[in-house]
Amino acid sequence: MPHPDFPNLTVLDHPLIQHKLTILRSRDTTTKKFRELVNEIAMLMAYEVTKDLPLEPAEVDTPLEHTTGSRISGKKLALVPILRAGLGMVDGILDLIPSARVGHVGLYRDHESLEPVSYYLKAPPAQAERDFFILDPMLATGGSASAATSQLKQLGAARCRLLCLVAAPEGVQRMLDDHPDVPVFVAGLDRELNDKGYILPGLGDAGDRIFGTK
Numbered sequence: 001m002p003h004p005d006f007p008n009l010t011v012l013d014h015p016l017i018q019h020k021l022t023i024l025r026s027r028d029t030t031t032k033k034f035r036e037l038v039n040e041i042a043m044l045m046a047y048e049v050t051k052d053l054p055l056e057p058a059e060v061d062t063p064l065e066h067t068t069g070s071r072i073s074g075k076k077l078a079l080v081p082i083l084r085a086g087l088g089m090v091d092g093i094l095d096l097i098p099s100a101r102v103g104h105v106g107l108y109r110d111h112e113s114l115e116p117v118s119y120y121l122k123a124p125p126a127q128a129e130r131d132f133f134i135l136d137p138m139l140a141t142g143g144s145a146s147a148a149t150s151q152l153k154q155l156g157a158a159r160c161r162l163l164c165l166v167a168a169p170e171g172v173q174r175m176l177d178d179h180p181d182v183p184v185f186v187a188g189l190d191r192e193l194n195d196k197g198y199i200l201p202g203l204g205d206a207g208d209r210i211f212g213t214k
Helices: 015-025 031-052 085-096 143-154 169-178 206-211
Strands: 009-011 055-061 066-072 078-083 104-109 116-122 131-135 159-167 184-189
Touching: 015 031, 015 159, 015 184, 031 085, 031 131, 031 159, 031 184, 031 206, 078 085, 078 143, 085 131, 085 206, 104 143, 116 143, 131 143, 143 159, 143 169, 159 169, 169 184
Parallel strands: 009 184, 078 104, 078 131, 131 159, 159 184
Antiparallel strands: 055 066, 104 116
């Protein structure tokens, strides 16, 4: 169900997602465990987010007889992580959808202006029937997510979805203002941003915790 305050937002409240998110938040969670949890949560989120993908009939021969099943129609999904933290969500989704194609958007946030700066873009062909899943663990100010979405749309991507682990209301509102047609899926909607643009209560710097950097 859409969030009552943000029509573009869906909070995925599956018990397994919420359980793993709580462990993820802990400052005592090791780099190895953090990385594993990001993958596991991303996989569970993808399972929820893909439940409305269109199907088409598919003929198949079982060991006993011929029958009709179903398969996903349209072009293969495209996963587009925002570098670098978004990389941590890719493998978990690929375990679930191994045929998905993978692009990359390189953005970093200027520490003074808090606005995104683009340095890399490579994505699969943007046929109208292909779904693009933009991946970023944190939706803070929303600047990077909005910029990545704009770049993909300029390439012709007509169907985008944003998947994040945690989000601040400011980031969700930014996406609603800039891209009201793009659904946002999160594991947790947090309280606010602090004066440095970090999500509270959040989970720290996702990129540093995934890759073991400071």
